[in-house]
Amino acid sequence: MNIIVCVKQVPSSNEVRLDPVRKTIIRDSSKAVANPFDVTAVEAAVQIREKHGGTVTALSMGIPATEKLLRDEIARGADKAVLLTDRVFAGADTLATSYTLAKAVNTLGGADLILCGKMATDGDTAQIGPELSAWLDVPCVTDVIEIKETDDRHIVCVRNTDAGTETVKVELPAVITVVKNLTIPRLPSIAGIRKSLDAEVRLVKAAELGADPSRIGLDGSPTQVIRTFPQEKKGEAVKIEADKAAAAVMELWEEL
Amino acid sequence: MGIKIDRDKCVLCEACVASCPNGALSSGDEICIDEEKCILCGACVNNCPMEAITLEKEQAAADEGSSGIWVAVQQQDGRPIPAALELIHKARELADIKKCTVTAVCPGKGSGFEKELIEAGADEVIFCISENMADSDDDAYARILIPLIKERNPETVLFSATILGRSAAPRIAAKLGTGLTADCTALSIEPDTGLLAQTRPALGGNLMATILCPGTRPQMATIRPGIFPAPFPDETRTGKAEYLRAGDTTGRGFEIISAEAKKESGGISDAEVLLVAGRGIGSARNLKKVFELAELMGAKVGVSRPLIDMGWAEYPHQVGQTGATVAPKLLISLGVSGAIQHLAGMGGAKTVVAVNTDEAAPITRQADHVIHMDCVEFVDELTRSFKERKEL
Ligand SMILES: Cc1cc2nc3c(=O)[nH]c(=O)nc-3n(C[C@H](O)[C@H](O)[C@H](O)COP(=O)(O)OP(=O)(O)OC[C@H]3O[C@@H](n4cnc5c(N)ncnc54)[C@H](O)[C@@H]3O)c2cc1C
Numbered sequence: 001m002n003i004i005v006c007v008k009q010v011p012s013s014n015e016v017r018l019d020p021v022r023k024t025i026i027r028d029s030s031k032a033v034a035n036p037f038d039v040t041a042v043e044a045a046v047q048i049r050e051k052h053g054g055t056v057t058a059l060s061m062g063i064p065a066t067e068k069l070l071r072d073e074i075a076r077g078a079d080k081a082v083l084l085t086d087r088v089f090a091g092a093d094t095l096a097t098s099y100t101l102a103k104a105v106n107t108l109g110g111a112d113l114i115l116c117g118k119m120a121t122d123g124d125t126a127q128i129g130p131e132l133s134a135w136l137d138v139p140c141v142t143d144v145i146e147i148k149e150t151d152d153r154h155i156v157c158v159r160n161t162d163a164g165t166e167t168v169k170v171e172l173p174a175v176i177t178v179v180k181n182l183t184i185p186r187l188p189s190i191a192g193i194r195k196s197l198d199a200e201v202r203l204v205k206a207a208e209l210g211a212d213p214s215r216i217g218l219d220g221s222p223t224q225v226i227r228t229f230p231q232e233k234k235g236e237a238v239k240i241e242a243d244k245a246a247a248a249v250m251e252l253w254e255e256l
Numbered sequence: 257m258g259i260k261i262d263r264d265k266c267v268l269c270e271a272c273v274a275s276c277p278n279g280a281l282s283s284g285d286e287i288c289i290d291e292e293k294c295i296l297c298g299a300c301v302n303n304c305p306m307e308a309i310t311l312e313k314e315q316a317a318a319d320e321g322s323s324g325i326w327v328a329v330q331q332q333d334g335r336p337i338p339a340a341l342e343l344i345h346k347a348r349e350l351a352d353i354k355k356c357t358v359t360a361v362c363p364g365k366g367s368g369f370e371k372e373l374i375e376a377g378a379d380e381v382i383f384c385i386s387e388n389m390a391d392s393d394d395d396a397y398a399r400i401l402i403p404l405i406k407e408r409n410p411e412t413v414l415f416s417a418t419i420l421g422r423s424a425a426p427r428i429a430a431k432l433g434t435g436l437t438a439d440c441t442a443l444s445i446e447p448d449t450g451l452l453a454q455t456r457p458a459l460g461g462n463l464m465a466t467i468l469c470p471g472t473r474p475q476m477a478t479i480r481p482g483i484f485p486a487p488f489p490d491e492t493r494t495g496k497a498e499y500l501r502a503g504d505t506t507g508r509g510f511e512i513i514s515a516e517a518k519k520e521s522g523g524i525s526d527a528e529v530l531l532v533a534g535r536g537i538g539s540a541r542n543l544k545k546v547f548e549l550a551e552l553m554g555a556k557v558g559v560s561r562p563l564i565d566m567g568w569a570e571y572p573h574q575v576g577q578t579g580a581t582v583a584p585k586l587l588i589s590l591g592v593s594g595a596i597q598h599l600a601g602m603g604g605a606k607t608v609v610a611v612n613t614d615e616a617a618p619i620t621r622q623a624d625h626v627i628h629m630d631c632v633e634f635v636d637e638l639t640r641s642f643k644e645r646k647e648l
Contacts, residue, residue, distance in 0.1 A: 091298075098430060099430075122459060126441070127426040134398075139509050164515065167509065226302075226468050232614075233605070242629040253586060256528065
């Protein structure tokens with residue numbers, strides 16, 4: 001089974017401080033990590049390969065420094081890594097990113113199964129997986145909490161739904177997005193780390209993908225962030241004395 | 257295309273340097289951009305107090321022919337979900353500003369509930385009936401809507417940010433080649449352009465971002481359930497309904513084998529009253545008391561992550577960035593410090609009561625009412641009050 005896992009580099013912390021005078025934001029940019037949901041997806045892919053054979057390719061679109069994170073995924077068991085890195089990819093929203101990834105999947109000769117994390121911790125959109133499936137015209141199962149079985153032509157998995165959970169069977173190729181606690185990612189093995197040091201991370205530019213320039217990067221991104229601002233604080237909270245607490249809360253409850 | 261810094265406006269205050277998530281900016285005699293690191297995310301543009309930074313972009317003109325606001329209605333057991341009614345009501349408010357119509361489009365097995373949707377604010381209801389379609393069938397939901405949206409060309413399409421909505425909407429957006437904003441918590445119309453301003457939490461709730469989709473149509477967004485108030489039915493409203501047959505939606509290489517309803521313990525996302533226990537609750541035994549109190553109040557129980565890690569509660573109870581997003585009318589927080597990852601999941605709560613022994617705990621800044629008290633004592637007292645009330 002030929003599996004591609006999409007991996008995104010995210011800041012390790014979403015911490016934002018506010019400059020009290022200028023009201024501008026201050027972020028800690030010191031450390032980047034692989035999106036934890038994607039690390040789970042890599043582990044899930046490696047487990048499938050261990051059962052059924054095949055290859056696991058970690059695929060990312062990102063800045064050149066992302067190469068290091070892709071090596072970590074090789075250390076965790078991925079066979080290969082591909083990094084889409086080109087100035088013209090910059091500024092991509094989910095539509096442009098999913099288009100670029102879809103082009104890459106096709107350039108790599110397609111895949112039987114494409115795994116994505118359900119969402120990335122920095123953007124929280126959960127849109128890349130289903131958008132990617134639409135570009136590729138293949139089925140998609142989101143919010144997968146368990147992969148039950150796979151064969152050459154199908155995958156059976158359990159997903160969250162608004163009413164509970166559901167077992168679904170889809171034909172391959174398909175896109176699956178996984179929750180973070182689907183499985184526990186293994187630590188890199190010594191052999192894995194050795195392998196990752198020598199492994200080649202294939203760097204791919206836009207031209208190699210045959211991508212439509214108007215669909216990638218900033219120009220291919222229909223959405224535009226026009227303002228960012230700190231979450232509005234609520235007004236000053238009302239203090240309730242301990243001896244009146246139960247009565248006061250009972251009253252709030254009765255008012256509902 | 258790219259980031260441009262106007263050196264005449266720049267005062268080297270370094271606000272941009274501090275805001276860059278990738279450390280791509282540095283300051284010396286002037287601000288320098290490391291192209292190897294910059295992803296054109298625009299964080300610096302929005303953070304510059306001097307408006308010295310711009311992000312240049314080719315912008316296609318919007319399709320002038322599109323009009324109207326659509327709300328994609330989600331069904332459960334042949335009925336519209338409450339979040340759909342909230343959204344229709346909000347769409348009405350926006351449509352009154354835009355002077356356009358609201359269309360509620362309902363893919364699924366149900367039909368015949370147009371009156372309810374019209375009274376919530378719709379002018380027009382389109383049923384796309386597929387008798388054998390499961391409520392959770394995101395694939396069919398998207399397949400039904402794509403051709404209809406292409407054909408009728410609405411200016412805006414709104415979805416509830418449920419599991420179904422967040423799975424189906426991206427497929428539709430990609431097929432239509434348009435933008436989509438996830439999990440919005442506010443919508444408005446930009447006064448000068450008439451564009452839909454879509455505001456959502458970013459960075460795990462640390463920041464709010466307002467997003468536009470100027471060039472492609474429709475403008476699409478998923479909106480967090482419980483954010484907008486449920487409408488009062490306006491019985492004077494009139495509208496029309498259209499019945500379309502979506503036909504058989506099975507046999508697409510996608511098959512639902514079995515479904516399991518939510519366990520009673522889960523489902524804190526749609527709780528009206530939620531008790532949320534944190535580490536301050538002290539023990540698994542005390543947590544049991546919280547469950548007992550919840551039973552008396554008709555409430556559900558959420559917890560902070562450490563309680564999951566300690567095995568005191570099951571994962572579906574976790575509130576926060578990596579747990580459930582909740583939007584109860586009343587949230588009573590018991591011994592929770594209010595870490596940002598926790599707060600990220602409770603932004604939709606209407607009234608928040610925080611019980612904490614630390615008066616300065618971050619949770620108190622998000623609370624409407626603060627009770628400076630031992631949370632276990634509080635639980636005991638409130639339990640007593642509810643028991644007494646029951647006996648009356
Ligand atoms: C990537 C990431 C994701 C995360 N996701 C989540 C998430 O989804 N949800 C989540 O909850 N956390 C999440 N966390 C963890 C989060 O950062 C906090 O560690 C966690 O929320 C703290 O839980 P707490 O408030 O219960 O505990 P603490 O921070 O230990 O706070 C306990 C509070 O109880 C008060 N207290 C103590 N005793 C009493 C008493 N007797 N009566 C009243 N008050 C008392 C204390 O004053 C304190 O305010 C995440 C962390 C990371 C790094």
